[in-house]
Amino acid sequence: MSGIALIWAANVKSLKPAAKIVLIQLADFHNKETGQCNPSAQRLADECEMGRATLFRHMTTLEEYGLVTRHARGDGEGGRGSNQYELHLDITLGPSARPKGSGGGLNRVESQIETGGNVSKMRGKSLKGETGVVSNRDRNLTIEPKKEPPSRKREAEVDEETEKILGAYPPDRLRGKAACLAQIEAAMKEGIEPEDLRQAVQAYANDSAGFTRSKVCFSDNWFQSRRWQSYVERQAKDREKAASLQADHHTRLACWISDHHPMCKHITPTQVTALLASKLVSQAQIHAAGLRT
Template identity: 85%
Template sequence: MSGMALIWAANVKGLKPAAKIVLIQLADFHNKETGQCNPSAKRLADECEMGRATLFRHMTTLEECGLVTRHARGDGDGGRGSNQYELHLDITLGPSSRPKGGASGPNGVVSQNETGGNVSKKRGKSPSRETGVVPKRDSNLTIEPVKEPPSRKREAAGDEEAEKILATYPPDRLRGKAACIAQIEEAMKEEIAPEDLRLAVQAYATDTAGFTRSKVCFSDNWFQSRRWLAYVEKQAEDREKSAALQADHHARLACWVSERSPMCKHITAPQVTALLASKLVSQAQIQAAGLRT
């Protein structure tokens, strides 16, 4: 957490309340030593108490205002990892050094002084005269994050993923391929897993299989209106329910093991391995119950 980043975010004026919340939460994740700010989309949405779609809408606003820049990152295996966020902080001098009425910082965002100021959506060059804003940000506070330039291999992999996702859409309702691909790539920038997006498209194709064609949305409109989001969220809910059921089942098996119940004879070797991995039981308890790993 960076105290200076939080102070900066709190003093930014001209944002709607929800966008301000996103900015403050981002600042709370800012590391003053590395300058990096990289919470996952899920974590950030949870902290802001809003849906991912709402979160990314406000994130776009912050980018347009010149306050934040998103950098896509890989996961090390050729896939897409969580985004890295760069906060454009303006460190101001003391009150006596500031000109009255505020001044524009090096990235076009109005510096926040005692009188307050509004966020400018135009980022331009700073004036050559002295403005009372430090021209270079404190290197201890905002070391530039290491950016991973997209390689041709990674770009090709992204294009291939987008093509696979689009190929799942009802073929007789495909329209505007370039627009669809652009929307798919934008969704993947938002940390939507390609497989989740493909399954969302596949689920829509299955749901509408018996519909007359006039009832099935054209692909460009479907992706533009982000109708895939409801399916992706449903997948996440189903996974959470499945994980909860599995945890409950493992707890029941662990109870059998700890009590050396006769029911232990129904526990399979893979389940024993899972119980040990979850640390619900010990190796000694497994052996005492007459089970083998």
């Protein structure tokens, strides 16, 4: 933990509360000796009590404001390891924060790590946005947002889906919300449809209604052990069975039409449309049987 990094993060203003939480948690992982900040995405999401998609959205915001830079790392075996985060504790001086008599423009940077106040260095280019610096907790750092991250809408939709799925779980058994949301997001990344997963959770809630305390499962354990999988598989089998029954029914209707059976009069326009779409009958056969779409 680095006290300097925490002080810096605490003094950043004009961020949304959730983004501020991410910044402070990152600063808490900062190592003042090595300058490294290496929490895994899951560990950081758990500490912030939010889903991974939400975490990545706020991390993008911090990067766009020039506060944080992410560096991808390998795991030493050809795979991908956890990211390394660089906190920009050196902030470009804005016009209102530049001390009197200081020459130079926005490329002159005062380091918050230095305590003497006279140490400065040059940076090749300024960080994104116009910002100020703070040398202690009594001065404010103001950051004016310029634009929202481009993927904000898509990630917000993912967050809404995960919240809806978790909301179907019996409320008296909810525990470890961040862990649950992470497991739900992982399931959706595997290709599980959000609505299928929500229906699986709802089916479990219905099946377990009225169970005693010893027979129920808390949400974090339920999602961790993938208890939803049996419900999703059962739903898939039910759909296959329904599709098979419908196909048999359409085949029978097509036979009626081909044979000009008296029961043709009971075939509805909706069924006629479905038969034409499935190519079980032709338009000529429909007319010959005296039916209309």
